[in-house]
Amino acid sequence: MVIKGVSKCVLELHDTGSDYFEKAIFFVKPEYSGEESSRLEARAAQSVRKAVPPKLRRREQKRRMHGFWLLAAGTVIGAAATALLNLLV
Secondary structure, X not given: OEEEOOOOEXXXXXXXXXXXXXXEEEEEOHHHOOOOHHHHHHHHHHHHHHHOOHHHHXXXXXXXXXXXXXXXXXXXXXXXXXXXXXXXX
16 A cells, blocks of 8 residues: 655555565655555555565475475385385285
C-alpha cells in the first residue's frame, strides 16, 4: 500500500516473507513518487529478500537437505529389507 503524505511518499510492505519481520516501511525518493505502486512494491519486496541474513538462508537449505537425506536413507533401508526378504523366500 502506498501512502502519499504532504512531503513524503511511504510504502508499507505487509508480506515480508520472513519469520522475523511483520512488515517493512520504505520512504520513496521524491523523484520516484510518481511510479506505479505495483512497481514500487516489487522493488521493495526485492530489497526485503536481499535483506534476509545469509545464515537464515543456509539454515533453510540445511533443513531441506536433512529431509532429503532422511528420504534417501529410508529408500536404501527399504530396498535392503526387500532384497533380504527375497533371499529368505
